[in-house]
Amino acid sequence: MNPANLPNGAEGQVPPIPRSVFITGASGFIGQALRKRYQALGCDVRGMDLNADPAHNVVAGDLCNPQGWRDHAKGCELFINTAAIVSLAASWQRYRQVSVRGVRNCLDVAIAGGATRFVQLSSIAALGWQYPDQADEQCDVVIGNEYRYGVAKGASEHVVLAAHSAGEIDCTIVRPGDVYGPGSRAWLSEPLKMAKSGMLILPDGGRGMFTPVYIDDLLDGLMLAAGLPQALGQIFHISAHEAVSCQQFFSNHWHWAGRSGSPRSLPLKAAVAITGLLWRINQWLGRHDEVTPDVMYMFSRSGGISIDKARRLLGYQPKVALEEGLRRSKAWLSETGQLS
Template sequence: MTDLRMPIGSAGQTPAVPRSVFITGASGFIGRSLVNRYKVLGAEVRGMDLHADPANNVIAGNLTRPEAWAKHAEGCELFINTAAVVSLAATWQAYREVSVRGVRNCLDVAIAGGAQRFVQFSSIAALGWEYPDQADEHCGVVIGEKYRYGVAKGASEHMVLAAHAAGEIDCTVVRPGDVYGPGSRAWLSEPLKMAKAGALILPNGGQGVFTPVYIDDLLDGVMLAAGLPEARGHVFHLCGHSATTCKEFFGNHWRWAGRSGSPRTLPLWAAVALTHAIWSVNKLLKRQDEVTPDTMYMFARKGDISSAKAQRLLGYQPKVDLVEGLRRSEEWLHATNQLS
């Protein structure tokens, strides 16, 4: 059920409802959820996505050609960029054009259109996969040839924080954990398809750390970060109550697919070698697939993420625990005929 109120922080922090909001990636899982939340609060909401959605005031466009949608963003006081290359299998060129240069395009559109606050969606992937337990916002971002999605996210943060430091526009960066819930393709529908096909493989016995955050809790955190003055110029981790293992989380998909036991596992080195071979074949065949070495690295993460800063400054407190979130997710999978 959609919450009809602005979130209130644990210490009573209450952001004002923005008069108008512009959201890129407005038809995606997170973008559409934000559109719906702000609309029921009475804000004027506009957006852009690869495909138009006139019913939600979303026009067609992409981050590389802002001239096609810049006018639609004029006059919006809050600009939220959720659009990015959401893939662990993209090329460096795609990440540069969309997730880095495209973010600068968004900043330029927001500034020219008179926006007062810019919120950039990053990801805990910006930290890589070998960060320490309870990693906070002081940890360095990942660099190098591996884990390109995370490298691109870190670079996008640089663009945004540099604009804030230069006084161009007030900016905030949010790093969600692994966002799931009704409507999630990445963490519900796609893993379920792989489980049904028997192709869901986890590295290192499935002991990699998974950091679930239910979609409604994420929206609360984003709206607090977007509306409170304390969030200006900051990066915030937004995660759920607690982490779990990949074996525990994706064991649900294995069960939903009618399989007994747990997903198959391989040592990380073997999983990386196998997925590298599959990825190479897919590139030759020009076939899109998320079976990549970077996926295995993501599933081998070693530590939990701390949301203590968001709790301290914003009063962010997740409300939906994993048991309840998975129950709602399973109901949605049934309702959308993804489960028999």
């Protein structure tokens, strides 16, 4: 019998349950949800995060210094790297340290520890913000001086694919859409704070595309990609059936904050100029803030993404409709006191 927490593919593909799993970023939004899912299947789940959580077998560490946590990963057959810089305001040096050198460190730890499968959590940000509608896994990754987060994600994929190509370890890359649901700081808590303050601003009338994927659907896609043999050496987009406009998605936060109408807007060029000035001021003051031009670019994405490959090879099917996902999200915001 297939356990309730194990996804089925369209043709009955069922990923084997790993005996042991190691997760980096195990206390983060995605890492924590993944840890709970594998634990519910009876797996020995261990992990690493910036802060230790002994109650859940998570040790303290970071990708740049694997000496302090590599022994904790020994003997785990599946290694999943969810740890990353979750920021659109980091320096090139920091992105290089974590997204390139740090990912290589993870591969080395996984190989030395005897893992047989490595899964890298990337992002559709690797495509940049200007790509054709229904972009698939063969589309170009972004390069250049803009959209640093996406450039770094693309670089991390190169490291992983090189290791797979060299026969070091079997690897798979998952590019999630915009992951939301209970526990999401990036797409629930932070936009709600901005809406409450009246600072939620969308470029060009909010016409940019948002690619929501509910956390439970992402976990299904990750588990299929981590377990099925047809996923080896592949990149998969995991998202919902369809994209929506940023205005459609973030108007929910605007209304939850008690405001009428839609979030405020500026032309993209003006939004980039203003956020660029604010970013430089914050850098000069030594103050970290996510108000950057790259945020405006992210909110101006030109199309949705295709999940046809994940459907075809993995049998992946998103189950949680946007309306239901937002209902659950609003309930969580209320339960945690973020909504009155």
